[in-house]
Amino acid sequence: MKKINLFVFFIVLYSCACKGQVHRFYYELTYKPSTKNKTIKTDIFYLDSLDKRSVFIRKEKWESDSLFTTQSPVLSLRTMNFKVIKDLGNSSVILKDDLFIGVISYKEYPDLHWKLLPEKRNTGTFQVQKAEANYGGRHWIAWFTQDIPVFDGPYVFMGLPGLIIELKDANNEYQWKLKGSKKNVRSTLQTESVMDESLMSKEAYIKNKENFINDPLPVLMQSMADVSKSLEIMNKMNQQAESIKKYHRENDNTIER
Structure with a gap:
């Protein structure tokens, strides 16, 4: 992975003025997926930015989504199977979440009341400033730079006067x-993906996701509606549900709680 350096971001600053080109920012996420142990995991995410829109997605999911046109969708248990589509023009977010067998989505306008703090420091070749906000049951601390005129960042976070360089929650469980x-x-x-879907409210999304996590068998059975449900198939579906x-x-420490 490329290190942050002046040359790389000089190219970014020059390119940001050009229309019709997607610019990719690479973020590394270090996180604690479980409340029951101290296991730490890392993932690489892409923030693809074009004009006033962006897509934030895990690297492996981006790669699997890219195969949808030629192959069947890749089913995964991962909790990081979301795609965040942002419209910076109206501060809206569409979150698409793969739940192993299908996709559920919602649209919202995140209530991010950023508090800009006077604290500044140098990170690499950039001066960054501190900001804080509450979202999704966590208190978030961001460091952003006005040297990069992209008012965006990881996950649903946006709206600061520059690109977010670092973002972590107060408990240091996500960074x-x-x-x-x-x-x-x-x-x-x-x-978009081949498995496109209709939008629901965030409340409905949370309820649907909780129902699926607590009892995935009905959804699995519905997906097999046109298949003869032999005893062997039913046993496999029960094993899958378990x-x-x-x-x-085991992965209960979600970003939003």
Whole structure:
């Protein structure tokens, strides 16, 4: 992964003035997926920015979504299977979440009341400033730089007067750090997938997700509606349902809580 350096971001600053080109920012997430142990995991995320829109997505999910046009969707138990589509023009967010067998989505206008603090420091070649906000049951601390005129950042976070370089919650359970960037040859954002879906309210999304995590079997059975449910198939579906419940019990420290 490229280190943050003056040359890389000089290219970014120059390129940001160009229309029709997607620019990719690389973020590394270090997080604690479970409330029951001290296991730490890392993931790489892409923030793809084009004009006033962006897509924030885990690297592996971006790669699997890119295969949808030629292959069947890749089913995964991962809790990081979301895609965040932001419209910075109206401060709206669409979050699409893969739940192993399907996708559920909601749209919201995050209530981010950023508090800009006077504290500043140097990170790499940039001066960054501290800001704080509450969202999703956590208190978040951000460091942003006005040297990069992209008013965006990891996950649903946006609206600061510059790019977010670092973002962590007050308990140090989730921390994103910018690791680099590059000019992308793509001319469009990857906002859709073959498994597109209708939007619901965030409240309905939370309820649907909780229902699925607590009892995934009905959803699994519905997906097999046109398949003869032999005893062997039913046993496999029950095993699958138990695996899903076990995974989410062991990965219960979600970003929003």
